[in-house]
Amino acid sequence: MHNLETKNHRIRILDHEPLTAKCRALEATGFVLLWAVCAIASAAETPVAQKYLPPPWPYHALLVSTGFVVLFAGMLAVRYMKNKRWWLKAHQSLALLGAFITLAGFATAVFMVRIYLGTFFVNEMHAFLGFTIAAMVVLTPILGFMQFRTKDKRVRLIHRWAGRITIVLMLTNIIGGWLIISSSIE
Ligand code: HEM
Numbered sequence: 066m067h068n069l070e071t072k073n074h075r076i077r078i079l080d081h082e083p084l085t086a087k088c089r090a091l092e093a094t095g096f097v098l099l100w101a102v103c104a105i106a107s108a109a110e111t112p113v114a115q116k117y118l119p120p121p122w123p124y125h126a127l128l129v130s131t132g133f134v135v136l137f138a139g140m141l142a143v144r145y146m147k148n149k150r151w152w153l154k155a156h157q158s159l160a161l162l163g164a165f166i167t168l169a170g171f172a173t174a175v176f177m178v179r180i181y182l183g184t185f186f187v188n189e190m191h192a193f194l195g196f197t198i199a200a201m202v203v204l205t206p207i208l209g210f211m212q213f214r215t216k217d218k219r220v221r222l223i224h225r226w227a228g229r230i231t232i233v234l235m236l237t238n239i240i241g242g243w244l245i246i247s248s249s250i251e
Pocket residue numbers: 114115118119122125126129130133171174175176178179184185186187188189191192193194195196198199234235236238239240241242243245246
């Protein structure tokens with residue numbers, strides 16, 4: 066009985082109305098605005114960037130950037146592949162893989178900061194955003210699975226926006242990371 070209900074609910078989620086062009090344009094504008102706000106907020110980190118770079122930073126940068134690319138591909142699967150049978154499987158697998166790689170990159174950052182800078186937390190915007198992103202890549206997949214187990218439509222909406230915000234924050238922090246590197250190398 067429970068299985069049947071879950072299956073019907075899953076089908077309802079997959080069968081939703083396609084977005085109109087106006088709706089998509091509004092969403093894209095919201096996405097860009099959100100990114101701009103995050104980028105401006107994170108620009109504040111540049112003056113306080115460390116002058117000493119912990120040597121393993123390229124491993125950290127590579128892992129989180131790969132995580133971003135995989136999560137972004139997962140988002141594209143939902144937005145543009147919904148006419149294919151496998152979109153949900155692709156989204157789920159890419160999302161879980163991307164979250165795992167990002168968390169590995171996050172763990173690398175915490176360890177490198179602990180070993181080379183002697184603290185668990187560098188008090189700057191990049192680290193605040195980084196810890197927020199780590200929480201988001203755990204919370205978003207939980208919401209992703211939850212939307213099939215509850216009839217509350219808000220979960221689905223919160224999952225979509227949590228996913229979009231995660232992507233935007235990651236892009237912002239990747240740019241912020243390069244700002245730290247360039248200001249330290251000068
Ligand atoms: C989504 C992307 C990213 C996330 C989630 C992230 C996360 C973090 C976190 C949480 C820390 C601080 C760890 C602590 O205080 O314990 C950190 C430090 C650092 N990250 Fe990232 N990072 C990202 C992208 C990048 C990129 C692309 C680069 C380089 C190009 C970079 C370079 C650094 C460096 C050099 C540090 C240590 C020194 C410092 O904070 O001044 N990060 N990162």
